[in-house]
Amino acid sequence: MSDLEQVQGPSGGTFSVRQPGEPGALPVGFPMARDPELLTDPARRVRVTRRPGRRFPFPVPNGWFAVVESAELPVGGVLALYYFARDLVLFRDESGGAHLFDAHCPHLGAHLAVGGRVEGGCLRCPFHGWLFEGDDGRCVEIPYGGGERIPAKARTRSYPVVERNGLVWAWHHARDEAPFYEVPVVPELDDPEWLPPVLREFEVAVACEDMAENNVDYAHFQYVHGSDAIPETEFVVDGTYKRTVSGEGAFVREGFGLGLGLLRIAGFTTFLSSTTPIDEEHVHVRWLFTAPRANGPDGAEQAAEMLCGGVSQDIAIWENKVYRSQPVLTRSERPILEQRRWARQFYCDEEQADVPGDPRP
Ligand code: FES
Numbered sequence: 001m002s003d004l005e006q007v008q009g010p011s012g013g014t015f016s017v018r019q020p021g022e023p024g025a026l027p028v029g030f031p032m033a034r035d036p037e038l039l040t041d042p043a044r045r046v047r048v049t050r051r052p053g054r055r056f057p058f059p060v061p062n063g064w065f066a067v068v069e070s071a072e073l074p075v076g077g078v079l080a081l082y083y084f085a086r087d088l089v090l091f092r093d094e095s096g097g098a099h100l101f102d103a104h105c106p107h108l109g110a111h112l113a114v115g116g117r118v119e120g121g122c123l124r125c126p127f128h129g130w131l132f133e134g135d136d137g138r139c140v141e142i143p144y145g146g147g148e149r150i151p152a153k154a155r156t157r158s159y160p161v162v163e164r165n166g167l168v169w170a171w172h173h174a175r176d177e178a179p180f181y182e183v184p185v186v187p188e189l190d191d192p193e194w195l196p197p198v199l200r201e202f203e204v205a206v207a208c209e210d211m212a213e214n215n216v217d218y219a220h221f222q223y224v225h226g227s228d229a230i231p232e233t234e235f236v237v238d239g240t241y242k243r244t245v246s247g248e249g250a251f252v253r254e255g256f257g258l259g260l261g262l263l264r265i266a267g268f269t270t271f272l273s274s275t276t277p278i279d280e281e282h283v284h285v286r287w288l289f290t291a292p293r294a295n296g297p298d299g300a301e302q303a304a305e306m307l308c309g310g311v312s313q314d315i316a317i318w319e320n321k322v323y324r325s326q327p328v329l330t331r332s333e334r335p336i337l338e339q340r341r342w343a344r345q346f347y348c349d350e351e352q353a354d355v356p357g358d359p360r361p
């Protein structure tokens with residue numbers, strides 16, 4: 001602290017002014033600094049917004065969200081996770097299927113990942129040995145009491161799961177309804193002509209929807225990133241699916257629900273972007289990059305460096321902004337409102353997504 005300038009504050013105390021570039025210093029914009037290390041180093045993040053309450057009005061959206069890399073879950077493996085503002089348990093059964101449950105046992109509340117054991121296609125609770133079926137979370141055995149009837153309510157919530165593109169995806173729906181779109185297969189991630197995928201992951205204090213809105217906020221490209229937005233030549237919205245083509249076909253961005261995006265930059269990279277809600281105000285981002293082998297052995301790393309550098313410019317803005325439910329916009333910013341209308345389909349109640357973000361005038 002000794003090298004920081006001490007300044008008299010308005011209430012008589014002193015506070016420190018950090019110099020630009022020092023950890024904790026306020027970033028200087030136009031454009032914002034690129035600092036890819038900030039993605040994984042919380043000490044480099046700047047958080048100054050302190051107003052109490054929520055910054056974003058959205059509930060956790062409905063959709064498919066990546067919860068772990070497939071390789072992190074061996075047969076018989078049990079993991080404790082926290083996503084969708086819920087404690088969860090993920091396990092891989094003896095025939096290789098992955099299952100995701102609410103973590104706390106419906107009996108007397110043990111966390112099923114803390115001592116829980118995989119048996120066949122089921123998970124056994126460590127506390128009193130109740131056995132839960134992987135596919136639907138139903139209790140199928142209570143191993144004491146002489147074969148009493150199993151209560152109908154002896155069931156933990158089970159989430160639909162698929163494995164695709166090297167990731168385990170879980171379907172979250174606020175009312176526990178069935179999936180209404182699919183996780184796409186990305187052929188390049190499994191193509192010998194393309195490099196093995198490079199994964200980058202990081203957390204951001206922002207809502208899933210606010211992060212997605214960034215792609216249609218064309219003006220910010222110039223001010224935050226120091227680059228022009230590339231004009232779009234095609235824009236398709238079909239229910240939960242979206243595609244934009246820009247740069248005369250060089251950039252194709254597809255969206256599958258909120259939080260699952262695919263960007264193809266011709267001859268450079270194909271990159272899968274997954275944004276999983278940790279809760280209403282935090283996300284866990286996983287980006288998978290690949291590149292044509294013809295670009296050399298570092299092609300995927302280079303793409304990762306470029307895009308991680310880019311997002312590092314957004315993070316300080318996202319982590320300190322609030323959501324304006326009735327923003328003052330210019331005519332050219334209409335796509336932001338269209339994006340918001342599109343995003344409403346991923347919430348159960350429209351009002352839920354439209355609560356004023358800032359209750360104060
Ligand atoms: S708490 Fe799970 S079996 Fe009793």
Ligand SMILES: [Fe+2]
Nearest residue numbers: 214220224314
């Ligand atoms: Fe951005």
